[in-house]
Amino acid sequence: MIEFTLNGKTVRTDDDPSTPLLWVVRDTFKLKGSKFGCGAGLCGACTMHIDGEASRTCVLPVSAVSGRNITTIEGLGTPDDMHPLQEAWVELSVPQCGYCQSGQIMSAASLLKNNPNPSSADVDAAMSGNICRCGCYVRIKEAVLSVAEQGLSYNAAEEIKA
Amino acid sequence: MNAKNMSRRKFLQTTSVVGGGLIVGFSMTGCSTAKLPIEQSDYGFVPNAFLQITPDNIVRFYCPRDEMGQGVTTGLGTLIGEELDVHPKDMDISFAGVHSDYKNPEFGVQGTGGSSSLRAHYIQLRQVGANTRALLVDAATKDLGVSAAEVSTEDGHIVVAGKRYPYGQFVGTAATLTAPEQAPLKPNADFRYIGTKFPRVDAIAKSTGTAEFGIDIDIPGMHHAVVRRSPVAGAKLKSVDKSVAQNMPGVTDVIEISSGVAVVAEKYWQAHMAAAKLAPIWEDVALAKVDTETVRQDYADAMKNEDGVSDTDEGDVEAGFESADHIVESEYWAPYLAHAPLETMNAVVRIENGKADVWSGTQGIVAAQGLVSRFSGIPVENVRAHNTYLGGAFGRRGTLTHIIEATEAAVASKKPIHLLWSREDDIRNGVYRPASLMKIKAGVNDDGSITAWHAKRVGGNITPKTLENMMPALFPGLGDGTIDFMVGLSRDVFAGWVVDHTSVEGLYEDYDTANKSVDHVTVEHDVPLTFWRSVGHSYTSLAKEGMVDELAEKVGMDPVEFRVRNTQNNPRLNNVIKVAQQRMQQMQPAEGRYLGFAAHNSFSTDVAEIAEVSVEGNKIKVHKVTCVVDCGIAVNPDVVHAQMEGAVMYGLTAALYGDLNLEQGAIKQSNFHDYPILRMDEAPEVEVIIIDSGTEPTGVGEPGLPPVAPAVASAVFKATGQRLRSLPLVVA
Numbered sequence: 001m002i003e004f005t006l007n008g009k010t011v012r013t014d015d016d017p018s019t020p021l022l023w024v025v026r027d028t029f030k031l032k033g034s035k036f037g038c039g040a041g042l043c044g045a046c047t048m049h050i051d052g053e054a055s056r057t058c059v060l061p062v063s064a065v066s067g068r069n070i071t072t073i074e075g076l077g078t079p080d081d082m083h084p085l086q087e088a089w090v091e092l093s094v095p096q097c098g099y100c101q102s103g104q105i106m107s108a109a110s111l112l113k114n115n116p117n118p119s120s121a122d123v124d125a126a127m128s129g130n131i132c133r134c135g136c137y138v139r140i141k142e143a144v145l146s147v148a149e150q151g152l153s154y155n156a157a158e159e160i161k162a
Numbered sequence: 163m164n165a166k167n168m169s170r171r172k173f174l175q176t177t178s179v180v181g182g183g184l185i186v187g188f189s190m191t192g193c194s195t196a197k198l199p200i201e202q203s204d205y206g207f208v209p210n211a212f213l214q215i216t217p218d219n220i221v222r223f224y225c226p227r228d229e230m231g232q233g234v235t236t237g238l239g240t241l242i243g244e245e246l247d248v249h250p251k252d253m254d255i256s257f258a259g260v261h262s263d264y265k266n267p268e269f270g271v272q273g274t275g276g277s278s279s280l281r282a283h284y285i286q287l288r289q290v291g292a293n294t295r296a297l298l299v300d301a302a303t304k305d306l307g308v309s310a311a312e313v314s315t316e317d318g319h320i321v322v323a324g325k326r327y328p329y330g331q332f333v334g335t336a337a338t339l340t341a342p343e344q345a346p347l348k349p350n351a352d353f354r355y356i357g358t359k360f361p362r363v364d365a366i367a368k369s370t371g372t373a374e375f376g377i378d379i380d381i382p383g384m385h386h387a388v389v390r391r392s393p394v395a396g397a398k399l400k401s402v403d404k405s406v407a408q409n410m411p412g413v414t415d416v417i418e419i420s421s422g423v424a425v426v427a428e429k430y431w432q433a434h435m436a437a438a439k440l441a442p443i444w445e446d447v448a449l450a451k452v453d454t455e456t457v458r459q460d461y462a463d464a465m466k467n468e469d470g471v472s473d474t475d476e477g478d479v480e481a482g483f484e485s486a487d488h489i490v491e492s493e494y495w496a497p498y499l500a501h502a503p504l505e506t507m508n509a510v511v512r513i514e515n516g517k518a519d520v521w522s523g524t525q526g527i528v529a530a531q532g533l534v535s536r537f538s539g540i541p542v543e544n545v546r547a548h549n550t551y552l553g554g555a556f557g558r559r560g561t562l563t564h565i566i567e568a569t570e571a572a573v574a575s576k577k578p579i580h581l582l583w584s585r586e587d588d589i590r591n592g593v594y595r596p597a598s599l600m601k602i603k604a605g606v607n608d609d610g611s612i613t614a615w616h617a618k619r620v621g622g623n624i625t626p627k628t629l630e631n632m633m634p635a636l637f638p639g640l641g642d643g644t645i646d647f648m649v650g651l652s653r654d655v656f657a658g659w660v661v662d663h664t665s666v667e668g669l670y671e672d673y674d675t676a677n678k679s680v681d682h683v684t685v686e687h688d689v690p691l692t693f694w695r696s697v698g699h700s701y702t703s704l705a706k707e708g709m710v711d712e713l714a715e716k717v718g719m720d721p722v723e724f725r726v727r728n729t730q731n732n733p734r735l736n737n738v739i740k741v742a743q744q745r746m747q748q749m750q751p752a753e754g755r756y757l758g759f760a761a762h763n764s765f766s767t768d769v770a771e772i773a774e775v776s777v778e779g780n781k782i783k784v785h786k787v788t789c790v791v792d793c794g795i796a797v798n799p800d801v802v803h804a805q806m807e808g809a810v811m812y813g814l815t816a817a818l819y820g821d822l823n824l825e826q827g828a829i830k831q832s833n834f835h836d837y838p839i840l841r842m843d844e845a846p847e848v849e850v851i852i853i854d855s856g857t858e859p860t861g862v863g864e865p866g867l868p869p870v871a872p873a874v875a876s877a878v879f880k881a882t883g884q885r886l887r888s889l890p891l892v893v894a
């Protein structure tokens with residue numbers, strides 16, 4: 001039995017400890033916002049926060065997150081109460097197919113938490129692990145930088161909703 | 163039954179089922195006797211309708227096309243909302259189920275592709291909106307005792323003397339009236355939503371993880387299936403020792419299915435781990451002897467030794483060459499490519515009490531229904547197909563073998579099945595953009611006129627394989643033998659008699675010359691082929707635009723000016739080139755950066771692109787792409803902008819990285835480490851200039867792609883003097 005915190009709630013699973021966190025969250029806890037894209041940590045669609053840091057969960061055994069604090073896109077914001085990054089994503093019509101966007105937003109939230117005033121190159125460095133096959137990169141960067149300009153505290157925003 | 167009675171019948175029937183509300187069907191199929199989905203199912207409510215308006219004023223739009231990122235819910239919602247006077251953001255938009263009313267007017271089947279949705283539905287959905295609005299106005303005059311002249315409409319409300327009444331207030335009366343067939347459409351000058359920018363209607367769902375994709379479907383009792391398939395396409399299973407997988411935790415079934423071996427388990431990861439333990443042995447097929455080098459050699463031999471089949475022959479090409487001051491001849495290569503949508507193929511199939519449900523994000527939900535019917539033996543009227551959001555498609559989600567697999571697994575295991583492909587499955591077991599060898603020979607005079615143009619393409623055709631995949635889906639009752647016969651016939655026809663036009667489209671059309679010919683030689687290696695974003699144009703543009711650059715160089719003309727001179731017969735393309743030329747003249751690239759230019763017409767849309775490129779060592783860096791597009795009226799200019807951005811990135815991935823190779827018949831690449839996709843640090847700035855137009859919309863999903871590779875190649879030539887004629891582009 002492995003216990004961890006998922007979007008502020010304590011959860012327990014008896015899934016095999018080698019099961020990647022992504023599948024435990026999707027199949028056992030039924031949170032479907034985090035996506036499967038490659039199964040090899042190459043595309044970022046599965047990105048969640050582990051103790052506040054963006055992490056690839058399609059290759060991370062659930063045993064590695066025992067006792068840790070996991071935030072998924074569902075914990076970051078909801079349609080009625082969106083995180084500022086999500087609001088920027090909507091405002092700028094960032095998504096096309098939308099499949100990668102949970103991972104993109106989780107990576108962006110982690111970036112802004114660590115670096116509230118990123119340069120364009122900082123955004124490239126932090127976001128280049130996330131593939132968008134529709135090619136929304138120009139807008140993703142614009143959205144991240146527009147939120148950074150507002151100078152909000154992402155750490156606080158995330159903690160409140162988690 | 164006349165049309166009038168028919169529409170009345172539909173209104174009354176559907177109204178009684180939903181318990182109030184107005185359903186608008188408008189007999190798109192005339193007086194078809196096809197049963198309505200609502201009569202076929204006891205699963206709930208599936209109206210034969212585009213619109214439903216409830217008494218509490220919810221305006222529901224059943225979107226007939228599939229949303230794969232192209233913004234179709236926003237675009238089609240705008241068409242119907244414009245005439246109905248309801249903002250698309252205020253509509254409740256659902257994906258339509260299967261019914262003949264939802265056919266793509268351009269294809270005649272319920273499918274999405276070919277950059278067709280706005281083009282095909284532009285008048286139809288506006289007419290539905292206008293007719294519905296007229297009906298509501300008619301009802302309001304009766305309920306309020308006013309004349310039509312006193313009534314206007316605004317934001318889902320009837321307005322009389324400054325007072326607003328929600329549409330929902332009038333649906334009861336409206337359901338007793340007869341809707342007009344041809345209510346007048348607004349003139350362009352009155353458009354409120356068409357032509358304006360507003361956020362996509364699906365942006366909130368797609369930014370909060372709440373948009374439901376096929377992979378997200380989760381139903382009670384559902385088990386998960388993973389399939390082991392032959393690494394070489396078409397090889398059948400010879401034998402497998404199932405016991406190693408059978409005894410793994412969570413595994414309930416190990417089943418032989420038509421594509422290989424399916425492992426069914428309680429959870430996905432259990433199925434994945436167990437499937438990895440299997441060591442199936444596959445039958446030998448001819449493809450297993452084929453490497454990419456074999457393909458290239460076979461194509462080169464065919465190019466040299468075979469005349470092929472004529473697709474186009476205009477004027478007197480030989481005379482044109484004889485009169486030319488110069489003749490230029492070059493060969494171009496494009497490899498096989500995978501689509502690699504980020505959501506891998508998946509489907510959920512449930513079979514219960516002689517009925518079936520299928521959930522999957524597809525480019526043709528009717529085909530999902532047909533395949534489940536065919537492979538379960540359940541009549542189509544008892545198969546309910548549910549579309550979801552598509553996590554990318556690009557042509558890939560027109561081929562639905564994963565639905566066959568899920569159906570076979572559900573039948574054999576007697577469990578609801580969620581079947582998912584891995585990324586490796588996606589890259590290695592897919593259907594591909596065909597490889598192509600192209601040759602163009604052109605004559606040019608010193609004054610810059612093209613005297614003759616001969617193009618020849620060698621490669622496989624997409625139509626026979628597409629028929630092979632689509633016919634069992636669209637005609638579930640047709641026997642295998644008949645389908646095999648028809649597919650075989652199409653293969654023979656395209657190999658020896660007529661050209662599959664998708665194989666050569668874009669090779670010759672755009673530039674002026676009286677003397678043109680196109681020949682095609684079919685060489686197949688049994689690699690499964692299909693549509694890939696912009697189809698034939700995705701490879702022919704490099705050859706056609708590359709040759710135009712070479713002709714301009716030959717006669718010492720500026721390549722853009724050469725294009726202006728030679729597009730007099732294509733005024734819209736000519737204008738796009740001229741607008742891009744003006745933009746290019748304003749650009750002052752930094753030292754070490756070069757501007758390349760290309761233009762191309764596809765899907766009735768004209769696009770010119772300017773690529774700003776530097777080459778350091780042998781690395782090509784694309785800094786900026788400017789895209790000038792004439793797609794008729796831009797229904798939502800921001801969506802057009804986004805599609806151009808996306809097509810540039812998709813095209814750049816192909817131009818810089820895209821290469822899929824065969825090794826003993828198997829695809830060598832497997833995941834994003836060896837089949838790379840452009841990432842943010844490589845992504846250029848994209849500038850989009852949309853030509854102001856009031857004409858009917860043409861395609862936007864694909865036409866931004868074809869000019870990308872030739873524009874970059876053109877810039878690389880300026881930077882290095884090297885003409886790159888092979889994809890992906892590699893500097894020596």
